[in-house]
Amino acid sequence: MKTLSKVNIFGGAQSIFSHSSEACNCDMRFAVFTPPEHLHGAGPHPVLYWLSGLTCTEENFIAKAGAQRIAAELGLVIVAPDTSPRGPDINGNDVPDDPDGAYDFGLGAGFYVDATEAPWSMHYNMYSYITEELPTLIEKEFPIDVARTGIFGHSMGGHGALTIHLKHPDKYKTCSAFAPIAAPSSVPWGEKALSNYLGTDKSKWAPYDATALLQNYGASKAHILIDQGTADQFLETQLKPEIFKAAADKTGQALSLRMQDGYDHSYYFIATFMEDHLRWHHKALMQAT
Amino acid sequence: MKTLSKVNIFGGAQSIFSHSSEACNCDMRFAVFTPPEHLHGAGPHPVLYWLSGLTCTEENFIAKAGAQRIAAELGLVIVAPDTSPRGPDINGNDVPDDPDGAYDFGLGAGFYVDATEAPWSMHYNMYSYITEELPTLIEKEFPIDVARTGIFGHSMGGHGALTIHLKHPDKYKTCSAFAPIAAPSSVPWGEKALSNYLGTDKSKWAPYDATALLQNYGASKAHILIDQGTADQFLETQLKPEIFKAAADKTGQALSLRMQDGYDHSYYFIATFMEDHLRWHHKALMQAT
Numbered sequence: 001m002k003t004l005s006k007v008n009i010f011g012g013a014q015s016i017f018s019h020s021s022e023a024c025n026c027d028m029r030f031a032v033f034t035p036p037e038h039l040h041g042a043g044p045h046p047v048l049y050w051l052s053g054l055t056c057t058e059e060n061f062i063a064k065a066g067a068q069r070i071a072a073e074l075g076l077v078i079v080a081p082d083t084s085p086r087g088p089d090i091n092g093n094d095v096p097d098d099p100d101g102a103y104d105f106g107l108g109a110g111f112y113v114d115a116t117e118a119p120w121s122m123h124y125n126m127y128s129y130i131t132e133e134l135p136t137l138i139e140k141e142f143p144i145d146v147a148r149t150g151i152f153g154h155s156m157g158g159h160g161a162l163t164i165h166l167k168h169p170d171k172y173k174t175c176s177a178f179a180p181i182a183a184p185s186s187v188p189w190g191e192k193a194l195s196n197y198l199g200t201d202k203s204k205w206a207p208y209d210a211t212a213l214l215q216n217y218g219a220s221k222a223h224i225l226i227d228q229g230t231a232d233q234f235l236e237t238q239l240k241p242e243i244f245k246a247a248a249d250k251t252g253q254a255l256s257l258r259m260q261d262g263y264d265h266s267y268y269f270i271a272t273f274m275e276d277h278l279r280w281h282h283k284a285l286m287q288a289t
Numbered sequence: 290m291k292t293l294s295k296v297n298i299f300g301g302a303q304s305i306f307s308h309s310s311e312a313c314n315c316d317m318r319f320a321v322f323t324p325p326e327h328l329h330g331a332g333p334h335p336v337l338y339w340l341s342g343l344t345c346t347e348e349n350f351i352a353k354a355g356a357q358r359i360a361a362e363l364g365l366v367i368v369a370p371d372t373s374p375r376g377p378d379i380n381g382n383d384v385p386d387d388p389d390g391a392y393d394f395g396l397g398a399g400f401y402v403d404a405t406e407a408p409w410s411m412h413y414n415m416y417s418y419i420t421e422e423l424p425t426l427i428e429k430e431f432p433i434d435v436a437r438t439g440i441f442g443h444s445m446g447g448h449g450a451l452t453i454h455l456k457h458p459d460k461y462k463t464c465s466a467f468a469p470i471a472a473p474s475s476v477p478w479g480e481k482a483l484s485n486y487l488g489t490d491k492s493k494w495a496p497y498d499a500t501a502l503l504q505n506y507g508a509s510k511a512h513i514l515i516d517q518g519t520a521d522q523f524l525e526t527q528l529k530p531e532i533f534k535a536a537a538d539k540t541g542q543a544l545s546l547r548m549q550d551g552y553d554h555s556y557y558f559i560a561t562f563m564e565d566h567l568r569w570h571h572k573a574l575m576q577a578t
Contacts, residue, residue, distance in 0.1 A: 008520070008550075009557040063556065066355045231297070261297075267352065268298040 011036035040075035043143025051157030084110035112160030150174030169220035182244035219253035229263030300325035329364035332432025340446030373399035401449030439463030471533035518552030
């Protein structure tokens with residue numbers, strides 16, 4: 001693990017690291033915020049994993065979400081990985097990208113799945129990376145309290161957080177999302193990514209569709225928080241929280257879906273409600289056993 | 290004036306506008322935050338002008354500084370202009386840039402001066418733009434309380450804020466800076482910009498050098514706040530706050546120069562201390578008569 005940068009912010013430290021990833025078969029980057037030692041000691045600290053949306057790297061969240069102020073106060077570690085494999089792989093070839101150069105597939109659009117289709121399967125294994133390889137590294141290198149782990153994210157990453165929580169509710173005990181792609185099998189972003197990464201047999205998509213997971217696995221014990229802006233340009237075509245909400249109602253999943261009047265899909269929306277999410281996770285994680 | 294974007298954030302509105310600037314002889318962009326009406330009514334509101342540093346546009350501050358949360362609470366309007374003229378001018382030629390393509394001169398590096406040297410003088414008139422044209426437009430278009438106007442900024446923009454306050458202490462009643470280029474006539478960034486924009490006769494630089502202005506105009510009635518990170522990579526070579534501090538001590542300028550342990554030159558540093566600056570300005574502006 002190599003430290004690319006480390007700076008002070010709100011009394012804590014914001015760092016960016018790179019490491020050689022087995023799951024993605026290339027170097028991967030992730031950001032980690034650690035809270036002020038003079039307030040919270042050396043740990044172990046509760047930890048949140050943040051999954052970013054389409055086009056993002058490990059930098060968007062740490063530069064724009066305004067999370068460090070609250071994380072410093074509450075004593076939270078926040079891990080924010082990149083959204084896809086990137087760069088030259090170990091054979092010297094570039095990690096493949098969308099042949100059309102679009103923003104919604106390939107680089108910056110890993111969708112937190114393990115690809116089964118060539119050429120994507122050699123690198124696009126973000127699901128294993130996020131749920132196995134990265135947490136193992138984080139547990140080894142940082143003073144975190146594994147029993148107090150939560151997950152949250154935005155858009156594609158909100159979808160990732162929902163699916164990972166629903167599949168591993170005992171590992172990721174709390175879950176929230178900003179404007180998640182709540183039913184990816186039913187919208188253009190999800191259909192493009194899932195058909196390319198997983199093939200056109202839609203039964204293979206179910207393990208990566210939050211609505212399908214709720215129906216198949218049932219409700220988690222957590223109370224999930226979702227914020228969604230009503231002025232989000234992707235709300236009706238790509239996000240569809242009402243489909244996930246209907247599945248939650250049907251399965252008894254505790255869910256607060258808050259429609260935020262006039263907010264869009266940007267980090268201005270995320271920053272506005274970040275404090276609510278961090279306090280929501282912290283409160284639940286401190287009660288976790 | 291054309292609205293390029295307008296989004297909700299912390300109950301207020303963050304907008305970006307463009308307009309045809311006479312001073313800069315090209316289209317210019319600026320960002321404006323207006324606070325929530327349900328908290329603060331329709332105004333008039335106190336207003337702060339934020340001047341950004343080298344390489345920035347009107348977007349860096351609004352995306353990364355985390356200012357809107359506090360401005361929404363306090364009821365402040367914040368205006369954040371671009372840092373230089375840009376784009377095609379009215380004759381169809383591009384606004385000139387540094388011939389070497391460097392980041393510290395030309396586009397993104399207007400240094401808040403009125404250039405006297407060709408080819409820069411046709412467009413690089415940021416001093417007149419910031420102190421005359423832009424405030425006139427803001428006063429006309431937004432519900433601001435002109436008698437409660439302050440100015441602040443970062444690095445090149447911290448320098449700009451200091452100089453503009455010291456020259457117009459009755460117009461810009463409060464002033465603060467993050468890591469300002471405190472003595473531009475004595476450092477490489479300032480020497481390059483001022484010699485190109487104003488010519489090599491250093492006597493022409495004095496109206497744009499905060500330390501020289503203090504010596505020539507004397508202290509303002511304001512209490513100036515400066516935050517400076519001790520781990521700032523530019524502290525010793527480009528910023529030199531100790532020179533400005535010595536001039537302040539000599540002239541009786543009230544100044545709090547806070548050396549912040551381990552902080553660098555980035556927006557992570559700015560975000561950490563933004564709340565202090567906004568409360569500092571707000572308190573003083575509410576006492577202004």
